[in-house]
Amino acid sequence: MSQSTRGQRRPIPSSAFAALLYGIMFAIYLLYSPSAITLAGITDLLNNTIVLAIAAAGLTLVILTAELDLSSVGVIAVTNVIVATVSTKVPGGAFITLILVCLIGLLVGLINGWLVAFLGLQSLAATLGTMIACQGVALLILEAPGGEVAAFIMNRLTDTVFGFMPVAGLILLLAVAGWLLFRRTRLGIAIYAVGTDALAARLSGLNVKATKWLAFGLAGMAYGLAGYMLGAQTGTGDPRISNSFLLYVFAAVAIGGTPLGGGRGGVIGSVVGAGILTVMQKLLFAVGVAEFYTNIFNGVIMIVAILFGNLSAILSLRQKAIMSQHRDGQLVPN
Amino acid sequence: MNDILTRSLVSSRTFKPETLTALLVLLGAVLMMLAMKVLNPGFGSVQQIAAILTTSIFLVVAAYGQGLVILLGGIDLSIGVVMSIAGMMIAGLTNGSNEALTWALPVTLISCTAIGLLNGLGVAFLKIPPFIMTLANGTAFFGVALGITAGSSQRTVAPALQVLMSAQIGGIPVPIVLIGWFLVAGSVLQSRTTEGRKIYAIGSSLAAARVAGLPIEALTIAAYGVSGLCAAIAGLLLAGYSSSATLDMGDPFLMPTIAAVVIGGACVTGGRGLYFGTFAGAIFLSALSTIITVLSLSQGWRNIIQGGIIIIALILQTKQWYLLSIVNRQLPGKQSLDGVLPQNSEV
Numbered sequence: 126m127s128q129s130t131r132g133q134r135r136p137i138p139s140s141a142f143a144a145l146l147y148g149i150m151f152a153i154y155l156l157y158s159p160s161a162i163t164l165a166g167i168t169d170l171l172n173n174t175i176v177l178a179i180a181a182a183g184l185t186l187v188i189l190t191a192e193l194d195l196s197s198v199g200v201i202a203v204t205n206v207i208v209a210t211v212s213t214k215v216p217g218g219a220f221i222t223l224i225l226v227c228l229i230g231l232l233v234g235l236i237n238g239w240l241v242a243f244l245g246l247q248s249l250a251a252t253l254g255t256m257i258a259c260q261g262v263a264l265l266i267l268e269a270p271g272g273e274v275a276a277f278i279m280n281r282l283t284d285t286v287f288g289f290m291p292v293a294g295l296i297l298l299l300a301v302a303g304w305l306l307f308r309r310t311r312l313g314i315a316i317y318a319v320g321t322d323a324l325a326a327r328l329s330g331l332n333v334k335a336t337k338w339l340a341f342g343l344a345g346m347a348y349g350l351a352g353y354m355l356g357a358q359t360g361t362g363d364p365r366i367s368n369s370f371l372l373y374v375f376a377a378v379a380i381g382g383t384p385l386g387g388g389r390g391g392v393i394g395s396v397v398g399a400g401i402l403t404v405m406q407k408l409l410f411a412v413g414v415a416e417f418y419t420n421i422f423n424g425v426i427m428i429v430a431i432l433f434g435n436l437s438a439i440l441s442l443r444q445k446a447i448m449s450q451h452r453d454g455q456l457v458p459n
Numbered sequence: 460m461n462d463i464l465t466r467s468l469v470s471s472r473t474f475k476p477e478t479l480t481a482l483l484v485l486l487g488a489v490l491m492m493l494a495m496k497v498l499n500p501g502f503g504s505v506q507q508i509a510a511i512l513t514t515s516i517f518l519v520v521a522a523y524g525q526g527l528v529i530l531l532g533g534i535d536l537s538i539g540v541v542m543s544i545a546g547m548m549i550a551g552l553t554n555g556s557n558e559a560l561t562w563a564l565p566v567t568l569i570s571c572t573a574i575g576l577l578n579g580l581g582v583a584f585l586k587i588p589p590f591i592m593t594l595a596n597g598t599a600f601f602g603v604a605l606g607i608t609a610g611s612s613q614r615t616v617a618p619a620l621q622v623l624m625s626a627q628i629g630g631i632p633v634p635i636v637l638i639g640w641f642l643v644a645g646s647v648l649q650s651r652t653t654e655g656r657k658i659y660a661i662g663s664s665l666a667a668a669r670v671a672g673l674p675i676e677a678l679t680i681a682a683y684g685v686s687g688l689c690a691a692i693a694g695l696l697l698a699g700y701s702s703s704a705t706l707d708m709g710d711p712f713l714m715p716t717i718a719a720v721v722i723g724g725a726c727v728t729g730g731r732g733l734y735f736g737t738f739a740g741a742i743f744l745s746a747l748s749t750i751i752t753v754l755s756l757s758q759g760w761r762n763i764i765q766g767g768i769i770i771i772a773l774i775l776q777t778k779q780w781y782l783l784s785i786v787n788r789q790l791p792g793k794q795s796l797d798g799v800l801p802q803n804s805e806v
Contacts, residue, residue, distance in 0.1 A: 193727075246773045250721035253714060254769035261762025268759075364759075372536065372594050379591045420602025427595035431587050 140394030143381050146430055147397050150404045157411040164285065170407065171293035172283050176201075176355045177370075178399035181377035182300055183347025185395040186340045188378055191320040191387025192241055192248040194341065197348045198371045199259025200233050202364050204352025206263050209272030209362025219277045226349040233259060234345015238338035256371075263364035272362035282357040296354075297396060304392040316340055320387030377402055380430040401430060477733040480724030480776055484739040487772060488746040495750050502753055513624070513634040514700075515745035516641075517542075518715055519738055521693035523645045524575070524686025525716040526737040530649070530662045531682050532729030533582060533589035537574065537597030538690040538716055542709025544604050545571050545694030549620065550613030550704040557619045568691050574600055575687020579680030593683075604706055612705040613698075620699030634696070645734045658682060662729030715744050722772050743772070 151161075160166045180197045187194040204226035211225065212218035233255060240251040285291050307313045315336040318326040327333050356362065381398030383390025405426050409419045496503040521538050528535045545567050552563035574596065581592040626633045649655040661668040661675055668675055693712070698704040717727075723740035725732025747768055751761045 240770065240774075244774055245777050246770070247721055247727050249727045250718060250773055251770060253718055253721075254766045254773070256766070257769065258763045258766025261759045261764075261766060264757070264759030264762060268757075375590060376594065379588055385588055385590055415606070417602045417606030420605060421599045422602075424595040424597070424599025424602065427591055427598070428581065428585075428587060431591050431595075432585060 140382050140391065140397055143394050143397040143401060143430070146380075147401050147404065150401060150408060154404055154408040154411060157408065161407075164289065164291075168283070168285055168291035168293070170403065171291045171297065172358055173407070174400050174403040175293040175296060176351050176358060177373060177377055177403060178297060178396045179300065179347050179354060180351040180374045181381070181395040181399045182304070182392045183344035183351070184374055184378050185381075185383050185390065185392045186316060186347075187248070187344045188383055188385060189316050189320045189387055189390065190337050190340045191323070192337060192341070193252065193385065194237060194248060194344055195252040195371060196233060196237055196256045196259060196345070197351070197374050198366050199256035199263070200230050200345055200348035201352040201355060201370075202263035202366045203233075203259050203266070204229055204349045205355045205359075205366065206267040206272060206362035206364050208278065208353055208356030209274050210267060212275035212278055212356070213273050218275045222275075222278075223353060226353045227346050228349075230345040230347065230349020230352070231342050232345070234342040234348070235338065237345065238341030241341065242334040242337040260364070267362050267364050270361060270363040270365070274356045274360050274362070278353075278357045279360050282354065293354075301393055301396060308391065312336065312339060317388055320389075322388070373402055376427055380427065398430075475733070477724045477731065477736050481733060481736040481739040483775070484722060484724075484736070484743050484772065487775075488739070488743040491743075491746055491750060491768075495753065499753065502750075507749075509632055509635065511746050511749045512638065512742070513632050514749070515742050516634045516638050517693045517697050517700075517712060518719055518741040518745060519638050520641060520696065521690050521712055522716040522719040522737045522741050523641070523734060524682075524689030526720045526723075526725060526732060526734060527649065527658065527682045528589070528686050529717075529720050529725055529727060530658055530729055530732055531679060532662045532665070533679070533683070534593065534717070534727075535575075535578065535683065535686045535690075536590065536593040536713065537578060537600070538686065539709040539711075539713035540597035540601045540604075541571050541574055541687055541690035542694035542697060542712060543704070543706050544574070544600060544709075545691040546616075546698035546704035546708055547604060547608055547613055547706060549695050550616045550698055551608065553615070553617035553620075555615035555617065557617050560617045560619055563617070564695075567695065568688060571691030571694070572684050572688045575690070576680055576684040578687070579683030582683065583676040583679040601706070608706065610706055612703055614703045616698045616702050616704065620695065621702050624696060624700040634700075637696075642734070642738050645738075649734045654678065654681075659730060662731070664730070715741075718769060719744055722769065722776070724776060 155161055158166070161170065180201065184194055184197060207226055207229065208222050212222040215221055237248075237252050237255055240246045240255075241248045282292050282296075286295060315326070315331050318329075318331055319333050319336045323333050326336075355366075377398035378390075378395045379385065379398070380401055381390065381394030381396070383394055405423065406419075409422055414422065492503055492508075521542060525535055525538060548567040548570065549560075549563055552566065553559040578589075578593045578596050581587045581596065582589050585592075587595075623633055628636055649658070657668070657673050658678055660671065661673060661678060665675070690709070694704075694709055697708060701708070719740035720732065720737045721727060721740070722743060723732065723736025723738070725736060747765060751764055754761070754764075756764070
């Protein structure tokens with residue numbers, strides 16, 4: 126079905142609408158806080174965005190396969206406390222912890238994927254279980270907020286390189302470039318195919334289970350990196366990352382134009398979505414609104430952003446919308 | 460399509476797989492408590508069992524709305540906030556007097572139902588994904604509540620509500636009686652009325668429901684409204700139980716409502732699930748959290764055990780489908796009409 130739509134007219138990607146919204150919000154933010162356009166201001170903004178952006182990028186892979194993953198906060202909690210406990214204790218701690226968090230994230234992701242793809246559990250519930258268990262592991266490693274992150278991670282990863290490039294921005298660019306390459310690989314195409322129609326994907330010879338398994342694994346690795354970057358931002362470890370962060374990760378993905386039904390959207394949109402949510406916080410803070418208004422604005426802007434994204438669905442082919450609605454009703458796990 | 464669906468469902472008198480799931484989950488809760496009794500003979504007194512059931516009422520009630528929304532293929536992430544708002548409203552409005560309860564009760568319930576209806580309007584007409592609509596709406600109303608109360612806790616819940624949660628009828632605590640009524644009323648509404656049946660049909664296949672001309676928008680709005688109402692009732696009872704109300708007291712119940720629905724055998728993408736299953740899931744989770752508290756382990760181990768048991772419960776649940784298929788001598792997945800129809804229509 127994607128071939129027929131592609132053949133007729135290429136719809137405007139919904140990430141373009143998210144990017145437009147981001148531009149508008151950033152412009153308003155600039156009015157209130159002109160220093161935001163300086164290198165320091167941009168570095169600061171990107172540093173605030175990156176944890177959410179990486180986590181949202183990981184979640185996108187899972188959502189594209191039409192599954193859900195709640196384990197991000199669990200993995201981030203574990204890897205964050207790992208960074209805060211291990212990175213100062215061993216020589217070359219920054220590098221060793223980086224490997225370690227990736228492996229931990231991959232492991233949890235592969236467990237999730239195994240439960241969902243091979244044992245046939247419902248992803249929402251299974252990953253809720255691993256999320257709670259991971260939070261437990263984090264509490265065993267570090268009982269209360271504390272620990273210490275290696276100075277190298279804290280200073281270098283939040284700074285700039287080559288005099289003009291914030292490290293956080295470089296990482297995001299690498300992530301986006303990696304995604305653009307990954308999208309063209311066999312696995313990348315399979316992820317879209319599985320999310321669009323699992324039955325058709327299976328009939329055309331794709332290994333649906335392996336695809337989902339690997340998508341969960343890669344997502345887990347992204348959460349691990351997000352936890353690592355969180356350590357770089359805060360300088361300490363906190364085993365109790367709040368569940369509201371989890372909701373923001375999902376909101377970033379949805380605002381970026383990846384519907385929860387799977388098969389459509391992509392990582393770039395989610396990164397922009399994370400940017401929108403971050404700029405929104407910054408903007409509300411810069412304007413100086415009281416905390417309760419912040420919540421109200423948060424809610425309203427989320428809805429507006431989605432409506433904005435829906436506009437793209439209306440502008441793009443109608444057929445596509447009908448197909449997806451049709452598919453939403455058909456999602457019956459095997 | 461609708462006609463076939465309704466007729467077959469009503470005429471099928473075979474043992475429903477969902478009922479088996481629910482019974483197994485309840486059995487799991489009992490086994491867990493027995494195992495606890497073996498490990499710790501002091502555990503498992505009548506009072507302790509009664510306490511587990513009493514504290515399960517919040518989840519039993521709130522998860523009903525969640526179950527109804529999930530049955531439609533949606534999800535309600537505003538339940539925690541609505542529970543808190545209901546508790547704060549009833550505490551703030553009654554200000555410790557029973558007389559005020561006569562008007563404060565309907566005002567609270569109607570306000571919270573309105574929050575739910577707003578969720579439904581956004582989902583049904585603006586086509587906003589339920590995940591975002593309910594999250595955003597909940598966040599916004601949390602902001603409103605924060606603005607009005609300035610975040611301070613309310614300590615003046617009407618005494619009648621507190622009495623309700625601690626009174627007994629013929630030796631049985633009132634909350635347990637209420638759970639019984641709620642279970643019957645909820646099951647009848649969900650599985651024995653035409654409106655409930657239509658919700659099953661919409662959740663099974665939106666396209667088919669549209670072709671059959673079902674009032675999709677109206678039922679979607681109604682389901683979210685019911686979810687708001689249930690969350691409000693749960694919040695009232697929670698305020699009565701803890702005799703004070705805070706703005707975050709409902710938060711710990713949000714994830715468990717989803718877990719209860721799924722452990723009870725419902726399908727998160729809609730169209731399958733019984734309230735009896737959700738009820739069993741809620742009892743299971745309440746028993747689990749009580750047992751874990753009794754074990755006096757560190758919070759970390761408690762979380763690991765809780766997460767592990769949720770996953771084990773889910774794995775066992777998938778295994779029982781094979782069990783049932785042997786019993787019914789049918790192919791796996793064929794016993795339930797709800798699961799089969801959309802798949803066939805797709806092929």
